Amino acid sequence: MLEILKYPDPRLAEKSENVEAFDSELHRFLDEMATTMYAANGIGLAAPQVNRLWRLFVIDIRNQDERYNRILEFINPVLSNGRGHVDFEEACLSVPGVSEFVKRKAEIRVEYFDRFGNPQSLDADGLLAVAIQHENDHLDGHLFIERVSPLKRRLLKRKLEKTLLL
Secondary structure (H helix, E strand, C coil): CCCCCCCCCHHHHCCCECCCCCCHHHHHHHHHHHHHHHHCCCCEEEHHHHCCCECEEEECCCCCCCCCCCCEEEEEEEEEEEEEEEEEEEEECCEEEEEEEEEEEEEEEEEEECCCCCEEEEEEEHHHHHHHHHHHHHHCCCCHHHHCCHHHHHHHHHHHHHHHHC
């Protein structure tokens, strides 16, 4: 099991680097990420959240959307063609006990590599589009609480600071 970094850990603000080797170490790490995500009852987990600055994340929403019947692995993702907007209540394994509505693109296209280095692309909407954008933010060192209004951000940070003192 991997340790999930928690806010305000400064490592969560670091930017990730592209994955270069699609080897057994990567495969083992992806499997460990999935195990960690499931143990924490999450639907997504990005490598920086477990202190690995690789541009990759895993998502599993099969319980919420029947179109996706397996865990999805995104390596070196590039998002494009964002259309429309949706306000979605988000939470994060690195920011426990907090959720807030965040405005995201309603539809996106993501180009990425699978665990074997094969190029892939996917058009996503709904929960998957939101989850991809949320996890991709982690790769650039951003948390969802940075996407709310300054007032809400201050309130959330106060709530988190109180939680940390308990």
